[in-house]
Amino acid sequence: MEISPASVRFLWRFIGATLVYGVLITGATWVARNFDPSPAGLIALSILPAIAIAASLIVIGLYLIEESDEYVRRRQAVAMLVSIGILLTLSTALGFLQQRNLIGTVDLLWVFPAWCVLWSITQCSMAIRDCRRAGNAA
């Protein structure tokens, strides 16, 4: 499977944003544990890693703008929508389970990583489906 220039750019940008996220979350946790910040500082430290998540989403948006292959762009958009749908369904179900005290607390900070995993799984599923269909058509 060939990779478009836009995909390569997306990959490097996304890796960069993920590394920044890792640095920010590690740094914020370290500062919060070792320096006893004020409540305002603690709020800032808690929100800081989310900036990297916002950057990741901007990177994804840029990819959709820059991808010149309309079929590939459409597939990615479909994969994103499917994974968002699955994530919303799962998180709503978890919310109801929590409301009825049937499960413990699920940390919301896992939402974005979970979406990334679901997005990847959806893309793999679509690729497998297309391979089967291409095989049937041959």
Place this chain on the structure above:
Amino acid sequence: MLDGNPRLSPGGERGVKNRLRVLRAERGWSQQDLAERLQVSRQSVNAIETGRYDPSLPLAFKIADLFGLVIEEVFENPSTAG
């Protein structure tokens, strides 16, 4: 202009029927060759050929131009298909 089932592609998909595979074969081009000429991925060509994807109007014009044909000679008009 087009033979066979007007609604179903070789892959059994319900896209706009087209003659891309035939036109490509007439010129001895592989899917990769056609993809490079159209500046799209091979998956795009495969998806269009098998009816899994209907191209946008600009891409459809680009395909028709590449073969020196008008759009109707490459893609079947679904509203006039039998």
